[in-house]
Amino acid sequence: MADKLTYKEAGVDTVKAAALVGDIRTHVQRTQKQRQLMGGYGLFAAAFELGDYRQPVIVTGCDGVGTKLEVQLEHDRIEDAGKDLVAMSVNDILTTGGDPLMFLDYIGVAQLDEERITRLIAGMADYLEECGCILAGGETAEMPGVVPEGVVELSGFCIGCVEKEEMIDPATVSPGDVLVGYQSDGVHANGWSLIRRVLREHGAEFDREDVEALLPPTRLYYDVVTGLRESGVRPRALAHITGGGLPENLERILVGRGLGCALEVPDWDNEAVRKLLRHVDDESRWHTFNMGIGWVAVVEESQAEAAAAAGPGGVVLGVVDQTPGVRVGSKC
Numbered sequence: 001m002a003d004k005l006t007y008k009e010a011g012v013d014t015v016k017a018a019a020l021v022g023d024i025r026t027h028v029q030r031t032q033k034q035r036q037l038m039g040g041y042g043l044f045a046a047a048f049e050l051g052d053y054r055q056p057v058i059v060t061g062c063d064g065v066g067t068k069l070e071v072q073l074e075h076d077r078i079e080d081a082g083k084d085l086v087a088m089s090v091n092d093i094l095t096t097g098g099d100p101l102m103f104l105d106y107i108g109v110a111q112l113d114e115e116r117i118t119r120l121i122a123g124m125a126d127y128l129e130e131c132g133c134i135l136a137g138g139e140t141a142e143m144p145g146v147v148p149e150g151v152v153e154l155s156g157f158c159i160g161c162v163e164k165e166e167m168i169d170p171a172t173v174s175p176g177d178v179l180v181g182y183q184s185d186g187v188h189a190n191g192w193s194l195i196r197r198v199l200r201e202h203g204a205e206f207d208r209e210d211v212e213a214l215l216p217p218t219r220l221y222y223d224v225v226t227g228l229r230e231s232g233v234r235p236r237a238l239a240h241i242t243g244g245g246l247p248e249n250l251e252r253i254l255v256g257r258g259l260g261c262a263l264e265v266p267d268w269d270n271e272a273v274r275k276l277l278r279h280v281d282d283e284s285r286w287h288t289f290n291m292g293i294g295w296v297a298v299v300e301e302s303q304a305e306a307a308a309a310a311g312p313g314g315v316v317l318g319v320v321d322q323t324p325g326v327r328v329g330s331k332c
Contacts, residue, residue: 082123183313
């Protein structure tokens with residue numbers, strides 16, 4: 001009689017996976033300093049009580065890291081991938097005026113690498129701890145033969161909540177309102193398919209230091225949102241500048257109502273980015289990269305100065321007008 005196979009021999013080690021849950025518990029615990037789950041971590045589902053909200057509105061976000069992950073793995077920046085994963089979803093939650101409450105991740109690998117996954121989750125926990133969001137759980141899937149060796153599939157999901165009366169409503173944006181931008185920490189997690197092609201075709205122009213300068217994780221704009229609240233500034237709209245750049249992300253909140261703006265964007269003070277942009281079409285760069293501005297608040301004119309001072313790198317970019325479309329310009 002032929003020997004019978006085990007799941008481990010097929011490439012999946014459930015014992016090792018169960019042990020990993022214990023290994024990451026310390027990182028999970030540091031995301032529960034401001035808020036706590038109902039029940040323990042590691043159950044079949046996570047629960048959070050909304051008792052502190054009078055008229056709670058649930059807001060959700062889902063995103064990934066995209067092809068930037070390939071370069072992060074190559075340069076051993078796996079913690080940064082965890083930060084990118086969190087910021088891409090949490091920042092979207094923040095645009096509603098909501099609080100990020102719970103975050104879940106999906107990690108797909110060929111074989112479990114405890115050290116790499118623990119570092120990845122540590123990066124997530126760094127950002128989640130910063131904004132008081134609980135790492136509520138997720139899924140780590142071993143899929144030999146489906147996920148290639150050395151590859152990590154990565155997705156993140158955030159659940160937030162906002163009081164109905166405090167929800168930010170872009171429909172209130174009016175001509176004369178001011179757009180205040182806040183600097184990015186680099187190219188963040190968008191445009192990496194183009195960046196990778198530039199690096200393949202013009203790699204001799206970029207040393208390791210240049211590539212490292214392109215890799216900082218997506219900035220978490222929780223500090224800006226907190227600063228706006230503490231300054232008494234109530235934004236009419238907030239925009240997270242991701243794929244599509246300033247034009248497409250701002251058009252979401254302007255063009256549908258027949259509004260637009262002309263933006264004067266400061267120079268992007270990043271030498272590695274300047275090298276990159278030499279090989280990118282002038283128009284395409286605006287629709288691919290954040291061009292140094294990763295977050296925009298639309299506020300009443302009387303609050304523009306306070307809004308610009310509410311977070312690092314705050315600067316007035318332009319004014320809402322009645323010419324549909326976003327027109328951009330800078331010296332980059």
